[in-house]
Amino acid sequence: MFSIVRSMWLVFLHMFKKRVTIQYPEQKAKLPARWRGRIVLTRDPDMGERCVGCYLCAAACPVDCISLQATQDESGRRYPAFFRINFSRCIFCGYCEEACPTYAIQLIPDFEMGEYNRQNLVYEKQDLLIDSQGKYPGYNYYKVAGMAIQGKEKGAAINEEKPVDIHSLVP
Amino acid sequence: MATIIIDCKTYEVPLGKNVLETCLNLGFDVPYFCWHPGLGSVGACRQCAVKVFKDADDKKGRLVMSCMEPVVHNQHLAVHDADTIDFRKQVIEWLMTNHPHDCAVCDEGGSCHLQDMTVMTGHHERRFTFNKRTYKNQDLGPFLNHEMNRCIQCYRCVRFYKDYAGGKDLDAYASKNNVYFGRAEDGVLENEFSGNLAEICPTGVFTDKTLKEHYTRKWDLTMSPSICQHCSVGCNTIAGERYGALRMIHNRFHEKINGYFLCDRGRFGYEFVNAENRIKQPSINGDVVERTELETRLEKIMKSAKVIGIGSPRASLQSNFALKTLVGEDNFYHGVSDHEHDLAELAVRILKDGPVRTPSTKEIEKSDAIFVLGEDLTNTAPIVALAVRQAVRQDLSGEPEKIHIQGWQDAARKNLQQQRKMPLYSATIHETKLDDICTSANYATPEDIARLGFAVAHCVDHNSPAPEHFPEALQVRARSIANGLLAAKNPTIISGAGCASSAVMKAAANVAIALHKNGIVVGLTYTMLECNSMGLTMIGGHRLSAAFNAVINGHADTLILLENDLFRHGSFAEVGDFLARCKNVIVLDHTKSDSTDRASVVIPAGTFAESDGIIVNNEGRAQRFFQVYESTESIQESWRWIINIGKTLQHPKLQTWQNFEDISKAMASEEPMLQNIDEVNPAVDFRIVGQRIPREPHRFSGRTSMHAHIQVSEQKPPTDDDSPLSYTMEGTRIQPPSAMIPFYWSPGWNSVQSVAKYQHEVGGSLKDGDSGIRLLEANAASSLVYFQGIPEAFVPLEHHLWIVPTYHIFGSEEMSAKSASIQKRIPTPYLLISAVDANIYHLKEQDIIKVSIANISYSFPIKINRNIPVGMAALPYGLCDAPINALPEWGIVETSPLTELHDYVRKTKVQH
Amino acid sequence: MDDATISHLLITFGVLAGLLLVAPGLIWLERRLLALWQDRYGPNRAGPFGLLVVLADTLKLFFKEDWIPPFADKKVFVLAPAIVVITVLLSFVVIPFAPGIIVADMNIGLLFFLAMSSMGAYSIILGGWSSNNKYALLGSMRGAAQLISYEVFMGLSLMGVVLMTGSFSLIDIVEAQRYQWFIVPQFLGFVIFLIAGIAETHRLPFDIPEAESELIAGFHSEYSGMKFGLFFVGEYIGIMLISSMVTVLFLGGWYGPSFLPPLAWFIIKMFGFIFFFILLRASLPRPRYDQLMEFGWKILLPLSLLNLVVTGGIILWMNTH
Known part of the structure; x- marks a missing residue:
């Protein structure tokens, strides 16, 4: 009985406490660097597209709002022919970022994406691709992957031997 | 049966298998790489280790490779034992030391056995810090992509390619840690079954290059059970679609037909579905029209016309039957040359009324003597050729059993077998890819092949007619073939429509009947030219020439042509004249052809990927293929178009039909040869615990995004009124009946190896049995007597060449020849002539020869062949404009000869 | 029409308009107060102090799809929300806001309210x-x-007041409190009536018929649009009703120091209770259903009976002496 009265009194006293609400458009919230906001596609240090179109982000997406088509250019690099995120479905869970093996897809601290027309929430590759390495500067997938591309032959990646001479029987 | 104890639990298992297979059958997830149910065990990868204990008291045990360990009674095993788990983890870590860091760009990813096994064994952290070995890749042609860095040296590729498929140009190179699998130099992988490397390779060394063109992960495909449309064998396939385009064809296991493998034509021939020259909109006189306009026009045409319909051997039973019903039985004609029509009818008659059963390819694999008459199997029915090769590889001498070597002990069995083979006799017009395993290969003209066949039949049973004036040398050969066949318990005779000779087919029948009369369980296989040749014949219909006559005589003025390019089945002039005479030509087809160019109304039909249908293979097995995806509104199945036409005309039968099942039921009740056709697969309302069978895996991605650029609100997915499958990922995850398995997947098994989870026992039949219904069974009370009418021996004619058709796996079949990757493998047209004839006409390889066939003059570059009989030439089917339908035919050589034939023969004799 | 009729009509419509205006205002009030007690601001964007949020809410309710589930009993489904508003509004007929400001002074006013x-x-x-x-x-x-x-219990708890006044007329009851509010002699009755009143309006913490964490939204799960709005408004008018009744029965109605007019005193007292109601919502958790029933029958019923007996006894004793 007393505890009821006491809790009512304590709640009542909250009337005189400081407000925690941030008055958003006038006051801006400070977002941490890992805040999961707008999704972007980043580039590697050579400014090549980091995305190799592996479809893992699409598979990880719990609302299935990512679709893409992988393709390959003349140099042997894979890239997405199209890359579409339907932000009207996106729940900003960040699974795509976790799934991405090349650090291409990243969530950045920007959430101001409101639109009056839902159709405008469908972002294509040109809307997603930024000229930056994002949170992981210096990472270049093709420098570690054992696939040859133009300018990086077999055996030229990090931790790789020169290609085997298959005509030799020397062990 | 044996009692074995695994992890302290007792199981009853059959003897004669290895421990790995047994464990997999019991549901244990034992990782493995080099073992494959189709290839047997070699113990190369060391991944499948389990522990074997001496007895119940043995607590220590010893590690063995389960694939090399036979099951014995009272065996104590441990699968999930700390030592074995640790060992397997170390093995995979060691296999992975050189594996590149490239799953993201690897086409195998998501359906990769190596990924599955790595996860299964629990290796998740790379500790190896030294450098990785690398390899250079090779360009292996238009079908396969090569990425050797991913190799784990399991040897499956060369074991399949060399041992199983008889390929010569893939091998292991270098030594020790540097072993390399590839060709001696860059170049096209020659074997017709090379595409299977993409499935057999447990990782991404060999991947499907056509899939790479429009790469999609396995989990993103909308898949349906389908049937290969590129030859008469009817292999089961899985067809996968994404974003409205067919992306790949995978093998779908069918124990009786294709087992684990497909030929390259079946695997890569699908690209015609996505080709530029698809018909996507209805058109009238070349102008694209709306559907409503098309319907009013069709109604107008049909109401006042005398209509005939021409069916097609590459259209489904449903489409052909719907057309037959629309135009009436009297006005339904077969869209094949009269010659082909007769051959197909002959085959059906022999198999239906004859005493001899037609075997499945699986049974061919098990037969102990094979006689091939006139058929170049590798090019006309590749999977049958593969089965023949397996039959020949059998060792039935009893030696292995004597020293307790079991069938799956691949290396030991091969060592013991050495050159011992099953007898394979062949008589073909020129050498074939199977000649390397032939006991005796004979090269002759179709007439002489038939004569040899009749002679063999006569040797087996003297009541059968013998050819007259048969040379003694050949008689000896016939006798040896007959003896070989008589020594067998279940021989198989294979022939077909390939050399376009009814005499050859009759000779094959005589051999089979003769063996049958000797009490031997013999099989008789006829290969056909098209995927549904058998089905079309069973539906019945008039010959094509009768259709020509009907129009010429004015009995008909309007033609409905079903999925057919008539120019492939008649001479250019004749067909052109026929089409010009028709007042209206309505063509239902999916791809542009000479016939659609001449049509007044073109209706866009669906390919196999956009249609449901049943086709009948050469075994007489009716099999259903399921629509993979809903195409645009204007493309739909031919039978659905025909039903629509019937509805506008208020056709009494057609207007009562709504869906696939209605047609099938009507067909079952009306066609005497297709009585059970509606039972080929479960009914439309079949459900598993109230749910449909999903065409999409549960990880299907992009559902809310793939159409978002058109309309951000998601549209309702299409519903399937023709089958119990759904076009979405929603539905049951319980394994569907074997006819309706859209894809193979099991928890932890994402690769094609997951098929094991769908089988009674690994490598055995599917849990629900074999799909399809056999429509042709041997008639025990057969009244079929020996065929007479043995042709005269072939005599070369001066200035003439007897031109017979020959076949190419790539190019001879109409639809696959429109596939971009196949096109890169199609040879340029040529005329194959003997060296003697080349000398007579003073021609070198690639020189042009002028030949007049049926009064039309043609020029071909020649190819010289040592084995083809003198006076005969072979013209590749489907590669050139020549009237392949009219072959065999005499061609008048217009190139002037250097010497007369008889002079030449005399001279060469003198020299010898 | 004579002046009496006109003024009567004015009072009637005035009360009705006042109630219907204040009830949605309470929605705003509740949201602001809850926010205050939870360290937030509450609706403060639409209009001054966010007052127009009431308008926005109402508009929203009006424009929502007026959906009747196909499986519902349509006539009853439509009728039900109307009943709550009608009964609550009718109760206000007998409430004396100030001398002369009452729609109808019935001699059975209290019984009418209970009915x-x-x-x-x-x-x-x-x-x-x-x-x-x-x-x-x-x-x-x-x-x-x-x-x-x-x-x-609500009825029983009031009987003490009735005994002391000797009348069911609410005006009589107020006037009986001219010198002493009944909260003093009838404190137990006041507490019981207050608790029962909360339960009657099924306000938190006694919102057991709704109990969204267990029953989605309880009895109005299927309601939307203005039909839901009627339930909503009915609830707020119900709060006002109970607050008014407490004021009338125990806090001397319009009586208060004369520096403010009687009506003002009435409204101040009434809003005081409304504040109290909202504070209850902000601070107390919902009891279990069985706890609620147990509390009612095992504690409140004996207490109210005790109150009645003691009050009656005292009055009898006072009358005889």
Whole structure:
């Protein structure tokens, strides 16, 4: 009985406490660097597209709002022919970022994406691709992957031997 | 049966298998790489280790490779034992030391056995810090992509390619840690079954290059059970679609037909579905029209016309039957040359009324003597050729059993077998890819092949007619073939429509009947030219020439042509004249052809990927293929178009039909040869615990995004009124009946190896049995007597060449020849002539020869062949404009000869 | 029409308009107060102090799809929300806001109030029943039990006041408090009436018929649009009603120091209770259903009977001496 009265009194006293609400458009919230906001596609240090179109982000997406088509250019690099995120479905869970093996897809601290027309929430590759390495500067997938591309032959990646001479029987 | 104890639990298992297979059958997830149910065990990868204990008291045990360990009674095993788990983890870590860091760009990813096994064994952290070995890749042609860095040296590729498929140009190179699998130099992988490397390779060394063109992960495909449309064998396939385009064809296991493998034509021939020259909109006189306009026009045409319909051997039973019903039985004609029509009818008659059963390819694999008459199997029915090769590889001498070597002990069995083979006799017009395993290969003209066949039949049973004036040398050969066949318990005779000779087919029948009369369980296989040749014949219909006559005589003025390019089945002039005479030509087809160019109304039909249908293979097995995806509104199945036409005309039968099942039921009740056709697969309302069978895996991605650029609100997915499958990922995850398995997947098994989870026992039949219904069974009370009418021996004619058709796996079949990757493998047209004839006409390889066939003059570059009989030439089917339908035919050589034939023969004799 | 009729009509419509204006205002008030007690601001964007949020809410409710579930009993489904508003509004007929400001001074005013609040139970029962939804039905069954049970203690708790006044007329009751508010002699009755009143309006913490964490939204799960709005408004008018009744019965109605007019005193007292109601919502958790019933029958009923007996005894004793 007393505890009821006491809790009512304590709640009542909250009337005189400081407000925690941030008055958003006038006051801006400070977002941490890992805040999961707008999704972007980043580039590697050579400014090549980091995305190799592996479809893992699409598979990880719990609302299935990512679709893409992988393709390959003349140099042997894979890239997405199209890359579409339907932000009207996106729940900003960040699974795509976790799934991405090349650090291409990243969530950045920007959430101001409101639109009056839902159709405008469908972002294509040109809307997603930024000229930056994002949170992981210096990472270049093709420098570690054992696939040859133009300018990086077999055996030229990090931790790789020169290609085997298959005509030799020397062990 | 044996009692074995695994992890302290007792199981009853059959003897004669290895421990790995047994464990997999019991549901244990034992990782493995080099073992494959189709290839047997070699113990190369060391991944499948389990522990074997001496007895119940043995607590220590010893590690063995389960694939090399036979099951014995009272065996104590441990699968999930700390030592074995640790060992397997170390093995995979060691296999992975050189594996590149490239799953993201690897086409195998998501359906990769190596990924599955790595996860299964629990290796998740790379500790190896030294450098990785690398390899250079090779360009292996238009079908396969090569990425050797991913190799784990399991040897499956060369074991399949060399041992199983008889390929010569893939091998292991270098030594020790540097072993390399590839060709001696860059170049096209020659074997017709090379595409299977993409499935057999447990990782991404060999991947499907056509899939790479429009790469999609396995989990993103909308898949349906389908049937290969590129030859008469009817292999089961899985067809996968994404974003409205067919992306790949995978093998779908069918124990009786294709087992684990497909030929390259079946695997890569699908690209015609996505080709530029698809018909996507209805058109009238070349102008694209709306559907409503098309319907009013069709109604107008049909109401006042005398209509005939021409069916097609590459259209489904449903489409052909719907057309037959629309135009009436009297006005339904077969869209094949009269010659082909007769051959197909002959085959059906022999198999239906004859005493001899037609075997499945699986049974061919098990037969102990094979006689091939006139058929170049590798090019006309590749999977049958593969089965023949397996039959020949059998060792039935009893030696292995004597020293307790079991069938799956691949290396030991091969060592013991050495050159011992099953007898394979062949008589073909020129050498074939199977000649390397032939006991005796004979090269002759179709007439002489038939004569040899009749002679063999006569040797087996003297009541059968013998050819007259048969040379003694050949008689000896016939006798040896007959003896070989008589020594067998279940021989198989294979022939077909390939050399376009009814005499050859009759000779094959005589051999089979003769063996049958000797009490031997013999099989008789006829290969056909098209995927549904058998089905079309069973539906019945008039010959094509009768259709020509009907129009010429004015009995008909309007033609409905079903999925057919008539120019492939008649001479250019004749067909052109026929089409010009028709007042209206309505063509239902999916791809542009000479016939659609001449049509007044073109209706866009669906390919196999956009249609449901049943086709009948050469075994007489009716099999259903399921629509993979809903195409645009204007493309739909031919039978659905025909039903629509019937509805506008208020056709009494057609207007009562709504869906696939209605047609099938009507067909079952009306066609005497297709009585059970509606039972080929479960009914439309079949459900598993109230749910449909999903065409999409549960990880299907992009559902809310793939159409978002058109309309951000998601549209309702299409519903399937023709089958119990759904076009979405929603539905049951319980394994569907074997006819309706859209894809193979099991928890932890994402690769094609997951098929094991769908089988009674690994490598055995599917849990629900074999799909399809056999429509042709041997008639025990057969009244079929020996065929007479043995042709005269072939005599070369001066200035003439007897031109017979020959076949190419790539190019001879109409639809696959429109596939971009196949096109890169199609040879340029040529005329194959003997060296003697080349000398007579003073021609070198690639020189042009002028030949007049049926009064039309043609020029071909020649190819010289040592084995083809003198006076005969072979013209590749489907590669050139020549009237392949009219072959065999005499061609008048217009190139002037250097010497007369008889002079030449005399001279060469003198020299010898 | 004579002046009396006109003024009577004015009072009638004035009360009606006042109630209907204040009830939505309470929505704003509640949201702002809850926010204050939770360290937030509450609606402060639309209009001054966010007052127009009331308008926005109302508009929203009006423009929502007026959906009747196909499985519902349509007529009853439509009728149910109307009942709650009608009964609550009718109860206000007997409330004396200030001398002369009363719609109808009945000599059975208090009984009329009790009758009307009992009728309110129908709206919950019918609403839940006609929705043909198991959660709605569960909610309405709880509601019926709760309302009928607490009706008993509510009536009994008032009897002390009636005994002391000797009349059921609310004006008489107020006037009997000219020198001493009944909260002093009838403190137990006041507490019981307050608790029963909260239960009668099924306000938190006694919102067991709704109990969104268990029953989605209880008896009005299937309601949307303005039909839901009626339940909503009915609830707020109900709060005002109970607050008014407490004021009338125990806090001397319009009586207060004369520096403010009587009506003002009435409104101040009434809003004081409304604040109290909202504070309850902000601070107390919801009891379990069985706890609520147990509390009613095992504690409140004996207490109210005790109150009645003691009051009666004292009055008898005072009358005889």
